[in-house]
Amino acid sequence: MKKLESREDIEHLVNSFYAKVTKDETIGLFFTDIAKVEWNKHLPKMYAFWESILFGQMTYKGNPMGAHFPINEMQAMEQKHFDRWLELWKATIEENFAGENADIAIYKAENIARLMAFKMDLARRL
Numbered sequence: 001m002k003k004l005e006s007r008e009d010i011e012h013l014v015n016s017f018y019a020k021v022t023k024d025e026t027i028g029l030f031f032t033d034i035a036k037v038e039w040n041k042h043l044p045k046m047y048a049f050w051e052s053i054l055f056g057q058m059t060y061k062g063n064p065m066g067a068h069f070p071i072n073e074m075q076a077m078e079q080k081h082f083d084r085w086l087e088l089w090k091a092t093i094e095e096n097f098a099g100e101n102a103d104i105a106i107y108k109a110e111n112i113a114r115l116m117a118f119k120m121d122l123a124r125r126l
């Protein structure tokens, strides 16, 4: 299986992931109906985000946590949504890549998702 090692690999990973996400019964609606994502803007942000995490390129300049609060206000982002997000992320990686960066991409996503789920839950209680 291929290593996750180039910008092209990241673009392929992110594109394949969102192809699954937008068709998904559990989380697709967040992207298609709630946030009405502009893909030509969102996808380059996600390439930069993962490039920064995996290759230390620091091309992503944004606030990944902050972007989710307004979405959480429109539609609660709950544990089941994060579980599904992670399931699709892992499946997409495992279908395409193996090796250290593939493992790191899963591990980092799990940690960010855990923190994000906690923050979204807290925000709904305030």
Ligand code: HEM
Pocket (backbone or CB within 6 Å): 027, 030, 031, 035, 036, 037, 038, 042, 045, 046, 049, 061, 062, 063, 064, 067, 068, 071, 077, 078, 081, 082, 085, 108, 109, 112, 113, 116
């Ligand atoms: C239930 C889980 C999640 C849902 C439904 C969700 C949904 C969204 C949506 C709708 C956007 C906004 C797209 C736009 O700009 O129109 C977004 C942005 C983003 N998401 Fe998520 N997300 C989830 C989990 C995650 C996780 C776990 C990560 C990181 C591992 C992540 C990373 C990002 C990043 C980096 C952005 C771009 C923020 C920016 O504007 O700079 N998301 N997400």
